[in-house]
Amino acid sequence: EELRRVAPVIAALAAKTDIPLSVDTTKAEVARTALAAGAEMVNDISAMRFDEGMPAVIRESGAAVVLMHMRGTPRDMQEGDLTYPSLWGEIIRFLQERIEAAVAAGIPEECIAVDPGLGFGKSAADNLKLVRDLEECRVLGRPVMMGPSRKSFLGAITGAGLQDRDGETMAAVTACILNGAHLVRVHDVRAGKKAAAVADALKGSKL
DSSP, X not given: OHHHHHHHHHHHXXXXXXXXXXXXXXXXXXXXXXXXXXXXXXXXXXXXXXXXXXXXXXXXXXXXXXXEOOSSOTTXXXXXXXXXXXXXXXXXXXXXXHHHHXXXXXXXXXXXXXXXXXXXXXXXXXXXXXXXXXXXXXXXXSOBEEOOTTOHHHHHHHOOOGGGOHHHHHHHHHHHHHTTOSEEOOXXXXXXXXXXXXXXXXXXXXX
16 A cells, blocks of 8 residues: 555656655565556665665566665664774675675676665764775776765764764765765755765865
């Protein structure tokens, strides 16, 4: 029932804009419905591990997919010991394995982007390290997505509550882009677009 309600919204948006639409889901059936309605990318926080049907949906649709690193599941990812023997070592190894699995499932490598997983099973210090050292992802040879928007590690810096972190978010967005992010996820799209424009200009892009 929920899918039947969402599909017309996606179709209406797709008809009004040339901007590619993305759906955030780990469920193959949700992805299939959204892609059929006009979405062009699936952001899967499980890196296609939670639903064995997801690789076929991506392959058959020709959609792009974002593979994200996450230790555990959303329910338990922040529990227990969050330390890593090698933070970037584990992330790069995991994402490389998921890229290889996607390619083995018939998904063209050029359709794959990666996400180190800010806030997903990492400490506040680790999240800062991911932003600061993002160029480590270049070894994977794929576009990089980052989702710093309103994350708790930003609140840990300034003390701001969830709904009051947009300023912190834009600072993080700018840093992510300067350090190599190709895509960013934000709640405040208008402000995010402006922050991205400034970051691009700082990187030397033409105005």
